Amino acid sequence: xxxxxxxxxxxxxxxxxxxxxxxxxxxxxxxxxxxxxxxxxxxxxxxxxxxxxxxxxxxxxxxxxxxxxxxxxxxxxxxxxxxxxxxxxxxxxxxxxxxxxxxxxxxxxxxxxxxxxxxxxxxxxxxxxxxxxxxxxxxxxxxxxxxxxxxxxxxxxxxxxxxxxxxxxxxxxxxxxxxxxxxxxxxxxxxxxxxxxxxxxxxxxxxxxxxxxxxxxxx
Amino acid sequence: xxxxxxxxxxxxxxxxxxxxxxxxxxxxxxxxxxxxxxxxxxxxxxxxxxxxxxxxxxxxxxxxxxxxxxxxxxxxxxxxxxxxxxxxxxxxxxxxxxxxxxxxxxxxxxxxxxxxxxxxxxxxxxxxxxxxxxxxxxxxxxxxxxxxxxxxxxxxxxxxxxxxxxxxxxxxxxxxxxxxxxxxxxxxxxxxxxxxxxxxxxxxxxxxxxxxxxxxxxxxxxxxxxx
Numbered sequence: 209x210x211x212x213x214x215x216x217x218x219x220x221x222x223x224x225x226x227x228x229x230x231x232x233x234x235x236x237x238x239x240x241x242x243x244x245x246x247x248x249x250x251x252x253x254x255x256x257x258x259x260x261x262x263x264x265x266x267x268x269x270x271x272x273x274x275x276x277x278x279x280x281x282x283x284x285x286x287x288x289x290x291x292x293x294x295x296x297x298x299x300x301x302x303x304x305x306x307x308x309x310x311x312x313x314x315x316x317x318x319x320x321x322x323x324x325x326x327x328x329x330x331x332x333x334x335x336x337x338x339x340x341x342x343x344x345x346x347x348x349x350x351x352x353x354x355x356x357x358x359x360x361x362x363x364x365x366x367x368x369x370x371x372x373x374x375x376x377x378x379x380x381x382x383x384x385x386x387x388x389x390x391x392x393x394x395x396x397x398x399x400x401x402x403x404x405x406x407x408x409x410x411x412x413x414x415x416x417x418x419x420x421x422x423x424x425x426x427x
Numbered sequence: 428x429x430x431x432x433x434x435x436x437x438x439x440x441x442x443x444x445x446x447x448x449x450x451x452x453x454x455x456x457x458x459x460x461x462x463x464x465x466x467x468x469x470x471x472x473x474x475x476x477x478x479x480x481x482x483x484x485x486x487x488x489x490x491x492x493x494x495x496x497x498x499x500x501x502x503x504x505x506x507x508x509x510x511x512x513x514x515x516x517x518x519x520x521x522x523x524x525x526x527x528x529x530x531x532x533x534x535x536x537x538x539x540x541x542x543x544x545x546x547x548x549x550x551x552x553x554x555x556x557x558x559x560x561x562x563x564x565x566x567x568x569x570x571x572x573x574x575x576x577x578x579x580x581x582x583x584x585x586x587x588x589x590x591x592x593x594x595x596x597x598x599x600x601x602x603x604x605x606x607x608x609x610x611x612x613x614x615x616x617x618x619x620x621x622x623x624x625x626x627x628x629x630x631x632x633x634x635x636x637x638x639x640x641x642x643x644x645x646x647x648x649x650x651x652x653x654x
Binding site for chain 1: 476479480481501502503504506507508510511512513514515516517518519527528530531532533558566573
């Protein structure tokens, strides 16, 4: 736990200095929402089904942008070897990365939601606690899938091009459940079956990297 | 009785289906340094990473400090590795990088130890500059500072003299001698026989994944090259 926390704080500190991951994700999500706002002429209110779709597509692409850079700082000087050799083993290294990715995804998701609400004029009564829960869970799905695939593909040539293609199919369930849950909240439907499905997917992909990391380390 | 640091028996390792190490056996006790000679691509770096627990192994047994290491590999804070790269964040300063390592290794009185480590490798004046401003030689010295800071009992050094100027080579030889005198041990790789006397007591050639016989470095001829 101590090692994980040290590594998490280190990543936060690096982000504050370099601003090349979290800031990039948030900027992408904001710009994507604004561009869709102009493109679809949000003067006339969009159907909520389309609003949810635009929000989640923007969020997922922004998430992928961050995931590609997740281990970027470590790859240049083989820093992963140094971190793994530190007392505490290899698991805290990946757990810290997952935590960092989740925090950035949550921030991006919340910003994107706020932007979507403003740009697409979602009525205030339809913004509820459930949307926040959906976004937290969606961020966890993106972070856990992304951490697993990013760590596996770290040493592959063309990692930055390959990773989004590898990640996309695994994010389809996150996208579908997240979109449907958000849509249900915004239309006054029942979001919980979708939220439960998203939770189940998150649990699988949170546990998988922690179980497989020891074996995938050498890939 | 002198403590055994490493005991390797019949160790094998493949990477991506290609055998890299085949039935490697040797033992290393405290206060000794072994030199593994081999040409580029012979598997020297892989051997060090397996010994350090960064990579697992496929067959045989590996024991460190009297304890068997599981085949999937497990790292140990008593082991320090010096590779071809610094293992440090290029955008952080040397002091920040060393501080990170000090926290991970729970180095007591970290500030003083960081200062001393930077001073010993001649980077005192540069310790508050990011590593992106360092030359290759300075990055190598920075990596040495990391090793000196955490003071591991077993050093795994991958071609530590490569690319160093005469002053740097002298520094490394001195640091290694001090390390061994403290009762620690080292496994060092090199591809130049001429370097062996500065690096260890016994040397063997790693070729086609197999390790040859160990012999005192004094017996090796300067003109003989591995591979």
